[in-house]
Amino acid sequence: MEVEGAETTVLVPIGNGSEEIEAATIVDVLRRAGAIVTVASVETDLVCTMSRQMKFVADCHIEECTDKTYDMIVLPGGMPGAERLRDSQPLINLLKAQRANRKRYAAICAAPAVVLKPHGLLGGVACTAHPGFTSKIMKLMSKGDCTEGRVVIDEGVTTSRGPGTALEFALCLAQQLFGDQKAKEVAEPLMIPPTERPDLFPREWPGLYPPPPPRPTTPLTPEPKSKGK
DSSP: OOOTTSOOEEEEEEOTTOOHHHHHHHHHHHHHHTOEEEEEESSSSSEEEOTTSOEEEOSEEGGGGTTOOOSEEEEOOOTTHHHHHHTOHHHHHHHHHHHHTTOEEEEETTHIIIIIGGGTOSTTOOOOOOTTTGGGTGGGOTTOOOTTOSEEEETTEEEEOSGGGHHHHHHHHHHHHHOHHHHHHHHGGGTOOOSSOOOOOTTOOOOSSOOOOOOOOOOOOOOOOOOOO
């Protein structure tokens, strides 16, 4: 956890084709937690057209970040956005410096396999990625297969699977930077689904994958005691 009172800085790079749910969730949650988040474009334009054609306006270009240090660098996924990040030499230099200085970095969806792996930033680290990209990182699993994990943390590197895990991923990053209490304060008004689902209210949507009904339990009938002869 970072020192209380110190500014906590996070860099979130984006490019054309980055995944908008992931990018927005990362920035939103970490800013709610109190981080100074810089969104940097790896494109020549500050306006990036995301993977579903939404347009995000970055705070600056990635070249303006190269003389700065960050407590964490977080990569959204999406295609071809992850490839745009992979091919940004200023970003890769920042990531390599992050690793050399034992500072945190994180990636979600396609980014672990497409950005981190080709540049040697996943070696020896337990990690996960989007199911469409896990085959690219399987050979790195020296600590066991973690690819089914929704959010995986190892040696300061955090990875996750996709848009559906983005909120958990971002809260995990907030917890690492600010501690349990702050992460819980951020999570509470976001209405995170409870782990234990209570009975549904009338007309409430059960979700796409409602839990199966509990199995009926049959009480065991004690065996009759054998009568002695």
